[in-house]
Amino acid sequence: MRAVIQRVKRASVQVDSQTTGEIGHGLLVLLGVHHDDGDREVNWMTDKISNLRIFDDEDGKMNHSLLDTGGAMLVVSQFTLYGDCRKGRRPGYSAAARPEHANALYEKLIIASKSAGIDTASGKFQAQMDVSLVNDGPVTLLLDSSKQF
Secondary structure, eight states: OEEEEEEEEEEEEEETTEEEEEESSEEEEEEEOBTTOOHHHHHHHHHHHHHOOOEEOTTSSEEEOHHHHTOEEEEEEOGGGGOBOSSSSSOBOTTBOOHHHHHHHHHHHHHHHHHTTOOEEEOOTTSOOEEEEEEEEEEEEEEETTOOO
16 A cells, blocks of 8 residues: 655545545545555554654644644545556556455545544545645655555
């Protein structure tokens, strides 16, 4: 499982001009699912995102997590995080999970985040989405459950 994490002042996602998810202060999570991913990766990713200390403390140091600050999370599925651009000019997506499998794990991560006490919004799986954000910092991090980076 891969994620691009962006600390935001606000973020939203629209499908067909309708807002499907919107948050204020928190994290925008672009989430890609690998074909071998399962519950272990969902649990690892949820824990990692929830506890990343990337929010400022009273001294201006990144020392607080999403759980510490009470921030929200907007999760948007993005299979292109498994795009392989090493050959040719068109990315290959053979490492990305099939839609049924990816959607099940995407939904599990959303449920797990809510269960952890995080106000969690989402996009619409397999939809053409317009994502808007105001990046705070900017702070952008890459996570990979198989620790390839």
